[in-house]
Amino acid sequence: MTTSTYTVKGMTCGHCVSSVKEEVGEVAGVAHAEVDLATGLLTVTSEDPVEDAAIIAAVEVAGYEVVNRS
Amino acid sequence: MTTSTYTVKGMTCGHCVSSVKEEVGEVAGVAHAEVDLATGLLTVTSEDPVEDAAIIAAVEVAGYEVVNRS
Numbered sequence: 001m002t003t004s005t006y007t008v009k010g011m012t013c014g015h016c017v018s019s020v021k022e023e024v025g026e027v028a029g030v031a032h033a034e035v036d037l038a039t040g041l042l043t044v045t046s047e048d049p050v051e052d053a054a055i056i057a058a059v060e061v062a063g064y065e066v067v068n069r070s
Numbered sequence: 071m072t073t074s075t076y077t078v079k080g081m082t083c084g085h086c087v088s089s090v091k092e093e094v095g096e097v098a099g100v101a102h103a104e105v106d107l108a109t110g111l112l113t114v115t116s117e118d119p120v121e122d123a124a125i126i127a128a129v130e131v132a133g134y135e136v137v138n139r140s
């Protein structure tokens with residue numbers, strides 16, 4: 001399994017967290033998406049590496065922005 | 071038509087607004103519920119007066135708190 005971490009800007013509540021998790025979870029290849037509201041940290045787990053662009057696009061669809069990839 | 075106004079605490083984003091509008095809109099007799107995120111103002115329109123307790127309970131179900139009835 002591969003784990004990638006991103007920092008997401010703009011989430012303010014549990015609903016925001018749910019939106020991000022839902023959209024990122026729908027990206028092909030993503031096995032699990034976890035979000036920490038306090039830090040804005042999005043952790044994506046996948047069997048094979050998933051392109052950053054796909055994750056960033058999914059976060060944008062949810063209405064937020066990736067400001068860092070770590 | 072009757073209009074009642076409440077101040078709701080804890081809403082941080084558009085998702086919160088949607089949750090409150092949805093729950094309050096489902097209260098028997100409520101014709102329309104409008105929320106202003108910046109001020110926290112919830113405006114409830116109904117044909118006949120609706121009990122405050124029913125509105126307050128609906129806001130709580132959504133996960134927020136009525137702090138004032140004006």
